[in-house]
Amino acid sequence: NPFSAEGSWVKGNLHTHTTNSDGLLSPYQIAFLYRANGYDFLSITDHNRLTDVEGLSSRFDDFILLPGEEVNIGSLHLVVFNIEEEIRSNNSPQEIIEEVSKQGGEVIVAHPYWSALTMRELQEMNGYLGIEVYNATCDVSVAKGYSNVYWDALLCREKYIYGFAVDDAHLGLSLRRPTDTCKGWIMVKVSKRDPESLMDSLRKGLFYSSTGPEIYDVKIKGETINVKASPAQSVNFIARNGLGRRFFALDKPLSEATYTMKGNEGYVRIEVKDGKGGTAWTNPIILQKDDL
Ligand SMILES: [Zn+2]
Ligand SMILES: [Zn+2]
Structure with a gap:
């Protein structure tokens, strides 16, 4: 990390x-x-x-x-x-x-x-x-x-x-x-x-x-992954097949998001998207099968 x-x-x-x-x-x-x-x-x-x-x-x-x-x-x-x-x-x-x-x-x-x-x-x-x-x-x-x-x-x-x-x-x-x-x-x-x-x-x-956004921090604590970033329109936690989740900004831009892992994701990588077409990508976090 x-x-x-x-x-x-x-x-x-x-x-x-x-x-x-x-x-x-x-x-x-x-x-x-x-x-x-x-x-x-x-x-x-x-x-x-x-x-x-x-x-x-x-x-x-x-x-x-x-x-x-x-x-x-x-x-x-x-x-x-x-x-x-x-x-x-x-x-x-x-x-x-x-x-x-x-x-x-x-x-x-x-x-x-x-x-x-x-x-x-x-x-x-x-x-x-x-x-x-x-x-x-x-x-x-x-x-x-x-x-x-x-x-x-x-x-x-x-x-x-x-x-x-x-x-x-x-x-x-x-x-x-x-x-x-x-x-x-x-x-x-x-x-x-x-x-x-x-x-x-x-x-x-x-x-x-x-291509624009800054990622300030990624913290993995127990079953959660928390990301803090520059103002975002959406934060994507992308994982194996249909797992993972997308968070959208509603009334104001997102400055952080937290994903709770189920344990069978295989990997989780994070994308932060701003409102100007920019994206930031973390590398994948690999989940060992006995991690959780
Ligand atoms: Zn070239
Ligand atoms: Zn080339």
């Missing part, structure tokens, strides 16, 4: 393009943009190309840049970060995950909705950290930003993975649609502001995702 863990919050985006593939800005410019917008870390993930961020990191104070790559295997895209050497896309997805892991990195399955992945593809791969529950560029360009249905289908099948909100920023400027930067991010609880602590917290799931 990131809310009870010691440490401080850092904000970041793990999926970004630059002029090294089809992005508009250079690595320095995009890092500058995110730093100027209050981000604490960024992973640069160009298509099938590793961007060296070592020289770039030294040009910023207190900003973590993770070397990364988006490995495209047909329409299946894997966002990989904290790697040392470029990953080639001619191996199978499973071989790529294993190669990344050997290098000390991690893998997120990018935009399942946009990729029209099958459940089988997602179930057969092992060792990835999670999927993109929200992808800003897929949202603003083709309205396929949200992959929460995939997430729940996997969680219902006891494949316990994390959900990440990302930008996948390309910054293709168009007057006809909003930009795809600083729209989806993660808030990570870290013990220290360095790449090792950040990677450690990501692996432990000590983060939540957002």
